[in-house]
Amino acid sequence: MAHTVKGRIQTVLGPIEPQKLGMTLTHEHLVADFSIFQAPPPKHAPHMGTLSLTMENLGLIRQYPYSLSANINLHGEEEHMGEELKFYKKNGGCSIVECTSLGLKRDVGKLRKISMESGVNIICGTSYYIDSTHPSDMDTLTQEQLVSTMVHDITEGADGTNVRCGVIGEVGCSWPLTDNERKVLKASAAAQIATGCPVIIHPGRHTDAPTEIIRVLQEAGGDVRATVMSHLDRTFFSAEEFLEFAQLGCFLEWDFFGLEVSGSPWQSVKTDMPNDAARINMILHVLQEGHADQVVISHDMDTKHRLMHYGGHGFSHILLNVVPMMLRKGISQDDINKILIDNPRKWLTFN
Numbered sequence: 516m517a518h519t520v521k522g523r524i525q526t527v528l529g530p531i532e533p534q535k536l537g538m539t540l541t542h543e544h545l546v547a548d549f550s551i552f553q554a555p556p557p558k559h560a561p562h563m564g565t566l567s568l569t570m571e572n573l574g575l576i577r578q579y580p581y582s583l584s585a586n587i588n589l590h591g592e593e594e595h596m597g598e599e600l601k602f603y604k605k606n607g608g609c610s611i612v613e614c615t616s617l618g619l620k621r622d623v624g625k626l627r628k629i630s631m632e633s634g635v636n637i638i639c640g641t642s643y644y645i646d647s648t649h650p651s652d653m654d655t656l657t658q659e660q661l662v663s664t665m666v667h668d669i670t671e672g673a674d675g676t677n678v679r680c681g682v683i684g685e686v687g688c689s690w691p692l693t694d695n696e697r698k699v700l701k702a703s704a705a706a707q708i709a710t711g712c713p714v715i716i717h718p719g720r721h722t723d724a725p726t727e728i729i730r731v732l733q734e735a736g737g738d739v740r741a742t743v744m745s746h747l748d749r750t751f752f753s754a755e756e757f758l759e760f761a762q763l764g765c766f767l768e769w770d771f772f773g774l775e776v777s778g779s780p781w782q783s784v785k786t787d788m789p790n791d792a793a794r795i796n797m798i799l800h801v802l803q804e805g806h807a808d809q810v811v812i813s814h815d816m817d818t819k820h821r822l823m824h825y826g827g828h829g830f831s832h833i834l835l836n837v838v839p840m841m842l843r844k845g846i847s848q849d850d851i852n853k854i855l856i857d858n859p860r861k862w863l864t865f866n
């Protein structure tokens with residue numbers, strides 16, 4: 516049967532009607548390996564790389580989550596992920612966009628199993644992550660070959676299964692953008708044109724990166740209004756930067772809710788990671804300037820220590836802790852519904 520998903524949303528269990536999507540986290544990981552991000556240990560704990568995830572070590576791990584090799588590979592956590600998603604559903608959550616793309620050890624068969632067991636809709640991703648995770652033959656792969664891989668993942672199935680991808684992304688970009696990442700961006704735009712599938716981007720760590728990426732996508736014919744720019748809470752640091760970028764018309768994503776440690780191996784001394792209150796304050800400002808239809812939020816769960824099983828905030832953090840703080844800070848329930856329900860639904864519906 517022809518692949519007919521126009522006007523619907525493609526989950527790992529098949530297409531659904533948009534009104535079935537419900538409350539949605541737009542940038543998460545359930546099955547992925549982020550070992551490429553292993554960071555050096557702090558001087559006071561030179562051997563932390565081989566520690567176990569225990570209560571005694573949790574304080575150290577929360578400060579240096581990417582310095583512990585056991586913390587940055589989510590494979591093998593499927594049972595705990597299933598328990599997390601059942602709790603998420605119990606708290607009103609309905610759907611999750613799982614943004615593990617090629618280069619992060621995606622396994623859509625495991626995602627299908629987690630979705631079946633938890634009752635939570637999962638939307639999985641295609642395209643390629645950052646340059647350092649590209650396949651060894653990326654230099655010789657043509658843009659047409661990249662498009663073909665993405666279109667196959669969307670229309671036939673990924674990883675040798677019949678599980679079809681419902682987003683193109685997260686598409687990985689470094690700073691500066693490499694030639695192969697530029698090729699992948701153009702291929703992602705072409706795959707979007709060919710299938711009507713939405714796009715989600717991981718920008719490089721520079722305030723100029725998001726705008727450059729949008730320009731590349733637009734020049735390749737991409738639909739900016741069906742595109743999410745991720746990680747803006749670690750990329751923009753002033754209201755002016757957010758508001759100027761919002762004029763371009765894509766979705767803006769704050770997706771590190773629950774990460775409340777000031778530092779990270781990649782931030783400079785001038786770009787401290789915000790806490791949740793600072794994220795909400797900036798979102799409130801963007802809403803007040805008329806961009807309520809462009810905001811989406813998530814946790815970007817990419818390490819074990821953030822799971823409840825290991826003493827973390829879990830996938831229900833936004834619903835249980837962030838939403839009440841948003842209301843206390845003056846964000847209306849209508850705008851919260853836009854952020855968690857309406858905007859994800861508009862973004863994820865195939866054109």
Ligand SMILES: CC[C@H](C)[C@H](NC(C)=O)C(=O)O
Nearest residue numbers: 549552746749771779781817
């Ligand atoms: C998986 C995301 C990257 C490790 C990194 N995360 C943070 C918190 O900075 C990023 O590039 O966003």
